[in-house]
Amino acid sequence: MVGPLTTEKGYAVQNQLFWELEDGEDTPELRWPLNIPVYDRMRRQDAQVISVIRAVTLPIRRTEWRIDPNGAPPEVAEFVARNLGLPLMGSTLEAPMRTRGRFSWQEHLRHALLMLTFGHAFFEQVYQYDGDRLNLRKLAYRPPLTISRIDVASDGGLVAIEQHGTTGKTDPRIPVDRLVAYVNDREGGNWLGASLLRPAYKSWVLKDRGLRVESQTIVRNGLGVPVYEASETPVGLPADDIKRRQDEEMEAGRKLAMAYRSGSSAGASIPHGAGLDLKGVSGNLPDARKPIQYYDEQIARAVLAHFLNLGGDDTTGSYALGDTFADFFTLSLQTVANQIADVTTQHVIEDLVDLNFGEDVPAPRIAFDEIGSRHPATAEGIRALVECGALTADEPLEGFIRTTHGLPDHDPDTARTRPNTPAAPDDPGDDPPVPPDTKEQT
Structure with a gap:
């Protein structure tokens, strides 16, 4: 067997x-x-x-x-x-x-x-x-x-x-x-x-595409697109001259529009009757920010880190819920x-x-140690532990307190005598104190 x-x-x-x-x-x-x-x-x-x-x-x-x-x-x-x-x-x-x-x-x-x-x-x-x-x-x-x-x-x-x-x-x-x-x-x-x-890969890919679209939207539409409008053709010119004049002006206008840049010395010179405008997109631009925020939430959700999404732009959620997520x-x-x-x-x-x-x-x-179980040692906490006998007031503890709170090192040559501590209460096993004399009531 x-x-x-x-x-x-x-x-x-x-x-x-x-x-x-x-x-x-x-x-x-x-x-x-x-x-x-x-x-x-x-x-x-x-x-x-x-x-x-x-x-x-x-x-x-x-x-x-x-x-x-x-x-x-x-x-x-x-x-x-x-x-x-x-x-x-x-x-x-x-x-x-x-x-x-x-x-x-x-x-x-x-x-x-x-x-x-x-x-x-x-x-x-x-x-x-x-x-x-x-x-x-x-x-x-x-x-x-x-x-x-x-x-x-x-x-x-x-x-x-x-x-x-x-x-x-x-x-x-x-x-x-x-x-x-x-x-x-x-x-x-x-x-x-x-x-x-692995579960966050799809959200990462789509977020990357959304960031590229948002960047292109800002670059292409943040300032507007320069558009050149040619001036009116003078009356009475021969047909060949009209065609040549239109072609020359349109070519010059195209180069002007493509070379246009913003700046303290930016400017343009155009013929009488011509126009140079900065055209924006008609209608609403695509809002890629909300999809990007959604993809960020999904990436955090893949590792159970929901609390990373609290407190950002346009986010809602209670602190109590954040504590639950963190726990x-x-x-x-x-x-x-x-x-x-x-x-x-x-x-x-x-x-x-x-x-x-x-x-x-x-x-x-x-x-x-259990993760998240450490708590900072405060002065009140140390005092309570020493008074209850859980800690001993020794040299290492004094050194820790001085280092933690940014205090100078101990100098035994200039150390002052500590004030006398109050006397300890009488032992319960001792005889009770004799009360003071009182007058006999009649």
Whole structure:
């Protein structure tokens, strides 16, 4: 009974070379690898697109990341924390004297979040042997444009990736045991994932066309079109002279109209009876601003960032509704951060522990503060925490308060004695105080 239960009969991918498969994309320019330059152009050229990307990524990068020992031995937890440059949960991490040549979690996190833009982000594990253990030197980012092939097993598992070879070299092949793969919305063996910008592509294209039309409308109709009207033909001229005179004047008028420019020295000289007018469009010009605003709303809606549309021109909406949108958006960020933490724990931390301590040793995990949970420390809040005993008024706390509020550093030579604090109330266990003498009432 054990054999059939441990062997897969079905499959997730028919062809082990995923790059030869159709990914179900109907739009030709969004089929891999043609979609990579498209998404790159979207984030670099459109203010709304880069705004929604930063709205998703910056809070995740801003939150505090830590190493949770998770039952691992202290030596293992400290080793992992030192390699990733992150503090252990419940303690602080001493910053290294030099950071060159060391792994940077913030830099890795920034590249890992590119999976939201392109659908995937692959990294190659690179270690450095110090004579005792293998230390994580870096997780080398492998940009999507450099990837030429993705090998996938029949069960949907990742086998390897290949990159385009450089001049005179063969295509580099990186096996899965050296890879860390962050994939957005992966389904089955689709290790290309799905870009967060895919639902916004249509709105982006139509918005781009609308902006071009609006720009052309301003250029062509902002000043008006110069129109030259020839003067009347004198009476009594021969027919040949009339035709020649009309042609010459019309040609001169055409050049005058085409060369007309506004400015402090602009002007024109025309024959008696001729006319030079600036003609505008009759009727109403097309209003491209409303469609453009609609497309911006749809781009933000694609990433659940509805609150980005509140407060703009000609927009309506309550602040309470904006808070609801922001809360729901924050929950979506928690999901993205959880995915990154899960992949990092499985394919970075556990690999690091396996290589140095063995596969039977418990491994720590990476954790992060809840996004949006940090509140600024005010003077009143700190005072209340100290008075209730939750905080101790020590030197580090004083240094924090001075730095936060822009106060000068503590100078022990000129420090003044603090005023005496009122005496503490009597202990409830002591005898009650004797009341003063009172006259006996008769």
